[in-house]
Amino acid sequence: MDKKRREFLKIAGISTLAGLGGTAVIDRLATGASPARARAAYEINSLSPAGQPKEKGPAKAAAKTSQRLGLVIDMRKFNANPGLAEKCIKTCDFLHNIPHFNNKKDEVKWVWLTGYENAFQEHSHYYRNETLEKNQVLLLCNQCDDPPCVRACPTKATFKAKNGIVAQDYHRCIGCRFCMAACPYGSRSFNWRDPRGGLDMKHINPEYPTRMRGVVEKCTMCVERVGIGKLPACVEATGDTKAMIFGDLNDANSEIRKFLKENYTIQRKPSLGTHPSVFYIV
Amino acid sequence: MFEKALKGNNYYWIWLAFLGTFMAIGAFCYVRQYHYGLGLTGMSRDVSWGIYIAQFTYLVGVAAGGVMLVLPFYIHDYKVFGKITILGEFLAIAALLMCLTFIMVDLGQPLRVMNVILHPTPHSMLFWDMCVLNGYLFLNILCGWVILTAERKQVAPPKWIYPFVYLSIPFAISIHTVTAMLYCGLPGRHFWLSAIIAPRFLASAFAAGPALVVMAALVMKRVANFDPGKKAIDKVVTIIIYATLVNAFFVLLEFFVAFYSNIPGEKHALEYLYFGLVEHGHMYNNLVPFSWAFVVFCIVGVTLLSLPYTRHKNEFWLGAGCFSIFIALWFDKGVDFVLGGFVPSPLGAVVQYYPTLNEIMITIGVWSMGFFILTVLYKIALGVEREIEA
Ligand code: SF4
Ligand code: SF4
Ligand code: SF4
Secondary structure (H helix, E strand, O other): OHHHHHHHHHHHHHHHHHHHHHHHHHHHHHHOOOHHHHHHHHOOHHHOOOOOOOOOOOOOOOOOOOOOEEEEEEHHHHHHOOOHHHHHHHHHHHHOOOOOOOOHHHOOOOOEEEEHHHHOOOOOOOOOOHHHHHOEEEEOOOOOOOOHHHHHOOOOOEEEOOOOOEEEOOOOOOOOOHHHHHOOOOOOEEOOOOHHHHOOHHHOOOOOOOOOOOOEEOOOOOHHHHOOOOOOHHHHHOOOOOOEEEEEOOOOOOHHHHHHHHOOOEOOOHHHOOOOOEEEEO | OHHHHHOOOHHHHHHHHHHHHHHHHHHHHHHHHHHHOHHHOOOOOOOOOOHHHHHHHHHHHHHHHOHHHHHHHHHOOOHHHHHOHHHHHHHHHHHHHHHHHHHHHHOOOHHHOOHHHHOOOOOOHHHHHHHHHHHHHHHHHHHHHHHHHHHHHOOOOOOOHHHHHHHHHHHHHHHHHHHHHHHHOOOOOOOOOOOOHHHHHHHHHHHHHHHHHHHHHHHHHHHHOOOOOHHHHHHHHHHHHHHHHHHHHHHHHHHHHHHHHOOHHHHHHHHHHHOOEEEOOEEEOOOHHHHHHHHHHHHHHHHHHHOHHHHHHOHHHHHHHHHHHHHHHHHHHHHHHHHHOOOOOOOOOOOOOOOOHHHHHHHHHHHHHHHHHHHHHHHHHHHHHHHHHO
């Protein structure tokens, strides 16, 4: 964890510089681009490949990382395997000690199912086909490449790790909930009360910390597992159905990039410029 | 100079005891919240900020509004404001202390608040807000105190204070601009994502702050024989009217953009606030009364302040006009603005927020604390005034 923290601080340092207006310089240093190329950096979104931001706006909170871990969620496979999505949710809930309270107000969730019209508000909802009408979509944090939550956080308690994952430091979070207002996907939950009250303390996962009240949490793409070479737990739970494909979006030869090349996928609210790292086939 | 706050008539002490009672109740409720967590409030995953942050936003405006009394005197050498600039500065101190307290009671982990300073994060607007709020608080305490001390000794204020006085003017603008930036830079929150949020905040601030000062001045005239001068009050009222109208103009512009463009996301929050939003056959409209109260009180307030009879002849109506404006803008900014921004949620759900009793008592407690501080500060200012006259 310590080492990770240091790496993170390095990124944070660079991003601080970037915030102070050094973006163009850093980008040029990093990419070795000529001034002409750097100026063209303000090309509009649609000219760059989907989800892979080429343009650089000012005041980026999170520096670009060498790795960018992402997911493809293939709802066709989930629809063909009833109960699979629930299995993923259960796995995550147990592994990360997600509390359950019997009221909506205190709700904490990392991964859940919701209607297509709620998940993809920017897409047309008129005369939907039966599949979309009938089935729900699996939602989790998008691990945005330009995460507004990281931009908003006043303590860097939510930060972008070197592998592109937007992680969370429960011990630094002051509970201001600015990140919740900033996340345009509703991915974040706050511990309105002691989460241990919503857990069966005899059946918790001792390997993952339970949180304290007053801090924010969300899906971290299993940063603790991915760091030691394991798959995210929900991906593992899908077995060989290929309902979820995990990999490095920056690696042109990865399975996920090949899949994206061969299939039409969509992202949630791409027009906001957050560059989600989670792709969907609905 | 504090000894001036320790001498007062019965009304003074009864008023302070009254406020003190609510402060104590608020403190008790806060202890409860501290031990249980923010689950004791009405906030939820979908409406993650409630009346605490709404009060904070409104009071930043009240604090910034004080500058309308400071600026004419120091920049335009408008002597008529001589007696009330100190009221503006002291108002800013009380309002800022309320703001900071509202932030504190809203934090999930208040003991970690120093993390904002230990891990400074320039790309977070909250970091900058902390800087400007504390900066403005410091400037007002410094300027208010130094100038009052000089007044007491009946000498001109020392020269070195003037740069700080001038600096406090852009700072007043900046506290409300940066507070607007907390909201207007968030992607996906259509209601907040508007470039006129900052000017709109400033307009309502320049009405709400001075309105409170006029009310306070009228009360002090009755109970303490303090006369700020008819001309000064009249000028402040003119400022209040214009600022209220500019704010109304900005609100109408928001309506035009939303409804003429016909973009659903732009319209939703306004529909929810003013007409109610229907989702799955259920009508959600718990904020509609507040929104229309804002409209009605604005009209009533501006009318009372504009008609020659109510403005000049009768101080009761003048006070009522200022109160209408103050409360109207509270409905707009202390209730609607923050809560409306969360509807609908990023997932298209309409979740209504109702503050709990505990939350309301904490809120009243913090307001009482603010008025307590304001009363004590104004008492000191009056005491000095008296001393000079004697
Ligand atoms: S989905 Fe929300 S919480 Fe996740 S990285 Fe993006 S902005 Fe942050
Ligand atoms: S709640 Fe925690 S993670 Fe979210 S912005 Fe505040 S300090 Fe950062
Ligand atoms: S990636 Fe990990 S943390 Fe995220 S939903 Fe899946 S199991 Fe949960």
